[in-house]
Amino acid sequence: MKQVKLMKGNEAMAEAAIRAGADAYFGYPITPQSEVIEYLMVEEPHKRTGMQVLQAESELAAINMVYGAAACGKKVMTSSSSPGISLKLEGISYMAGAEIPCLIANVMRGGPGLGTIQPGQSDYFQATKGGGHGDYRLITLAPSTVQEMADFVDLGFELAFKYRNPVMILSDGAIGQMMEKVYLPNQKERLTNDEIIKLYGSWATTGKPESRSRNIITSLDLKPEKQEIHNIHLQEKFKAAEENEVRFEEIQCEDADYILVAFGTSARISQKVVQLARNKGYKVGLIRPITLWPFPKKPIAKYANKVKGFLSVEMNAGQMVEDVQLAVEGKAIVKHYGRMGGMIPTPADVLNALEEKLISNK
Numbered sequence: 001m002k003q004v005k006l007m008k009g010n011e012a013m014a015e016a017a018i019r020a021g022a023d024a025y026f027g028y029p030i031t032p033q034s035e036v037i038e039y040l041m042v043e044e045p046h047k048r049t050g051m052q053v054l055q056a057e058s059e060l061a062a063i064n065m066v067y068g069a070a071a072c073g074k075k076v077m078t079s080s081s082s083p084g085i086s087l088k089l090e091g092i093s094y095m096a097g098a099e100i101p102c103l104i105a106n107v108m109r110g111g112p113g114l115g116t117i118q119p120g121q122s123d124y125f126q127a128t129k130g131g132g133h134g135d136y137r138l139i140t141l142a143p144s145t146v147q148e149m150a151d152f153v154d155l156g157f158e159l160a161f162k163y164r165n166p167v168m169i170l171s172d173g174a175i176g177q178m179m180e181k182v183y184l185p186n187q188k189e190r191l192t193n194d195e196i197i198k199l200y201g202s203w204a205t206t207g208k209p210e211s212r213s214r215n216i217i218t219s220l221d222l223k224p225e226k227q228e229i230h231n232i233h234l235q236e237k238f239k240a241a242e243e244n245e246v247r248f249e250e251i252q253c254e255d256a257d258y259i260l261v262a263f264g265t266s267a268r269i270s271q272k273v274v275q276l277a278r279n280k281g282y283k284v285g286l287i288r289p290i291t292l293w294p295f296p297k298k299p300i301a302k303y304a305n306k307v308k309g310f311l312s313v314e315m316n317a318g319q320m321v322e323d324v325q326l327a328v329e330g331k332a333i334v335k336h337y338g339r340m341g342g343m344i345p346t347p348a349d350v351l352n353a354l355e356e357k358l359i360s361n362k
Contacts, residue, residue, distance in 0.1 A: 104167070119265060127170045
């Protein structure tokens with residue numbers, strides 16, 4: 001049954017995992033996402049659905065537990081924050097190479113290094129450009145509300161199994177910690193082993209029946225000609241995702257002279273900036289990428305010949321701005337405004353930057 005509750009973003013994501021019919025969660029606490037595993041431990045989902053929850057001894061152990069369970073066709077999730085995700089990257093690359101679906105959440109904090117426990121958005125490159133070694137991609141969903149923290153769990157699992165690839169929810173400490181009203185989804189039943197065999201038996205390690213050859217899960221092939229064929233297959237799969245899975249939101253862009261591009265917490269702030277700017281007579285719109293990869297290049301490009309400039313608003317030194325520049329292809333001015341180290345810009349800060357970087361230089 002659907003419920004309406006006041007919840008933290010991290011808690012909403014954890015509850016959504018239970019309701020999505022997840023089989024297991026393996027994780028390790030790190031601020032500002034520790035509420036995910038704390039909520040799951042208190043909620044004891046094994047009593048509700050049979051979902052298993054385990055705190056591993058490290059992030060390295062957690063991602064390899066995900067690898068093993070997900071290789072059996074199980075619906076498995078892990079979460080961490082920026083430094084913890086860095087530790088998981090080898091396993092994530094292995095899973096992408098072995099075509100194993102899973103869901104990974106990164107509740108970002110300021111960096112580099114251990115940085116701060118305050119919110120940041122400086123893991124954009126890590127999430128969207130591969131992060132680990134090799135030619136691979138993560139479908140990356142960027143929530144800007146507690147509701148989307150919950151909604152993107154089921155969507156993330158759906159995309160992970162559709163493309164047999166890890167999917168990342170890229171949130172940040174502000175959305176993970178804030179409390180909002182959230183409509184929780186109805187409970188889904190976990191798949192039985194027979195259902196897993198029927199759906200994923202062509203690849204999952206569910207035990208070998210006499211009717212088929214062995215399923216072998218690996219990202220290793222020492223023959224370069226075979227490894228290249230596998231890589232070509234992966235790139236074709238990523239291309240299909242680029243064609244079919246772009247998600248974004250447009251706000252008041254139809255008549256805009258200037259467009260803000262922002263995700264997550266920065267998008268929440270930028271939505272207020274649109275209002276403030278229009279109160280001052282500036283025609284400003286907002287494009288919010290929901291999938292950071294695949295990035296909404298075409299929706300941004302269509303405005304390149306219509307507006308005077310774009311401002312990429314990010315809580316980092318300038319990362320997504322590079323993808324905005326690539327989308328615009330030099331047809332309009334693209335500027336960046338960001339705060340770093342856990343600092344969150346105010347709407348007034350962004351409006352001032354818009355005036356200084358674009359409007360006063362028109």
